[in-house]
Amino acid sequence: MTGAAGAIFAAVLTVASVVGAPALAKTQCGKASWYAMHSRTASGERANPAAMVAAHRSLPFGTMVKVENLNNGKSVVVRINDRGPFIRGRVIDLSKGAAQKLGFVSRGVASVRVSVMNAKGATAAAVCG
Secondary structure, three states: OOHHHHHHHHHHHHHHHHHOOOOOOOEEEEEEEEEOOOOEOOOOOEOOOOOOEEEOOOOOOOOEEEEEEOOOOOEEEEEEEEOOOOOOOEEEEEEHHHHHHHOOOOOOEEEEEEEEOOOOOOOOOOOOO
């Protein structure tokens, strides 16, 4: 961006950061799978299949997300600590422990809604079609 549009955009970003405006909510709908590795994750921590953690392609490590199983209504909050999934059409890879709480370990894959949580633990309302 150049000229007036660029200046307005920069001003909006500056005001938003000064007044502490919340970041835009991010919600994804798609398929989730699970994995149970025992080595190190992309963030460097030792993998724990029982922990409430997950892999996401782009969210920063440490981001808390709510994952809702659209087939049964169960939900769980997990922390992003790894990268993936690397299979087309999947939006998140969950630890085995998180998949158990969501009730899809035996199926292997579930339709989910993934919502980034804000500092107060709230998520934006979103509908998956």
